[in-house]
Amino acid sequence: xxxxxxxxxxxxxxxxxxxxxxxxxxxxxxxxxxxxxxxxxxxxxxxxxxxxxxxxxxxxxxxxxxxxxxxxxxxxxxxxxxxxxxxxxxxxxxxxxxxxxxxxxxxxxxxxxx
Amino acid sequence: xxxxxxxxxxxxxxxxxxxxxxxxxxxxxxxxxxxxxxxxxxxxxxxxxxxxxxxxxxxxxxxxxxxxxxxxxxxxxxxxxxxxxxxxxxxxxxxxxxxxxxxxxxxxxxxxxx
Numbered sequence: 001x002x003x004x005x006x007x008x009x010x011x012x013x014x015x016x017x018x019x020x021x022x023x024x025x026x027x028x029x030x031x032x033x034x035x036x037x038x039x040x041x042x043x044x045x046x047x048x049x050x051x052x053x054x055x056x057x058x059x060x061x062x063x064x065x066x067x068x069x070x071x072x073x074x075x076x077x078x079x080x081x082x083x084x085x086x087x088x089x090x091x092x093x094x095x096x097x098x099x100x101x102x103x104x105x106x107x108x109x110x111x112x113x114x
Numbered sequence: 115x116x117x118x119x120x121x122x123x124x125x126x127x128x129x130x131x132x133x134x135x136x137x138x139x140x141x142x143x144x145x146x147x148x149x150x151x152x153x154x155x156x157x158x159x160x161x162x163x164x165x166x167x168x169x170x171x172x173x174x175x176x177x178x179x180x181x182x183x184x185x186x187x188x189x190x191x192x193x194x195x196x197x198x199x200x201x202x203x204x205x206x207x208x209x210x211x212x213x214x215x216x217x218x219x220x221x222x223x224x225x226x227x228x
Contacts, residue, residue, distance in 0.1 A: 033212075033213035037219075045206075050214065096213060099212050104158070
């Protein structure tokens with residue numbers, strides 16, 4: 001069974017500081033995709049960043065980077081220079097090798113403190 | 115504008131009264147999927163569709179039906195809703211074929227079953 005674990009229900013970070021949101025996953029597949037989504041209080045789901053299981057370089061998208069450690073099955077999201085608008089719920093997700101099934105973690109609520 | 119739309123956005127209904135939540139996308143995506151989001155549980159996949167007339171169960175399909183008669187539409191049907199189906203529902207779409215494509219989410223439908 002596939003599983004995504006996010007162990008931090010809530011996190012606080014000072015504005016302009018960096019923060020790491022943890023994500024570990026469990027799969028026996030060799031091929032899979034890892035995603036992070038942001039859900040602000042307005043409720044929509046916003047795609048942030050993607051990492052493929054065969055990608056050797058960590059993915060980066062602006063202030064977001066994904067710290068991918070395949071052997072440890074972890075895919076942590078790093079947000080640099082936090083902004084007040086980063087306050088939201090963040091979900092880690094995995095897409096299986098068929099591309100048909102998606103698995104989400106329980107989310108981490110991030111609060112940026114001015 | 116590329117988007118996934120859902121209707122209605124909010125719905126309060128009573129136990130046993132059949133309802134349909136519509137989902138439509140304008141991106142010509144083959145893959146579409148439904149999720150429910152509950153506090154502390156993250157998003158869980160209900161059903162997905164790889165293409166017209168091709169659907170399959172996700173992790174929590176009980177009590178739901180879907181159909182995919184047109185590429186752009188993927189309605190979710192609750193034939194006899196129960197209070198435990200009170201939840202926030204998301205429809206999503208993506209290109210299919212590999213695990214590398216991100217999903218585009220609709221705005222969500224908040225359903226309350228009394």
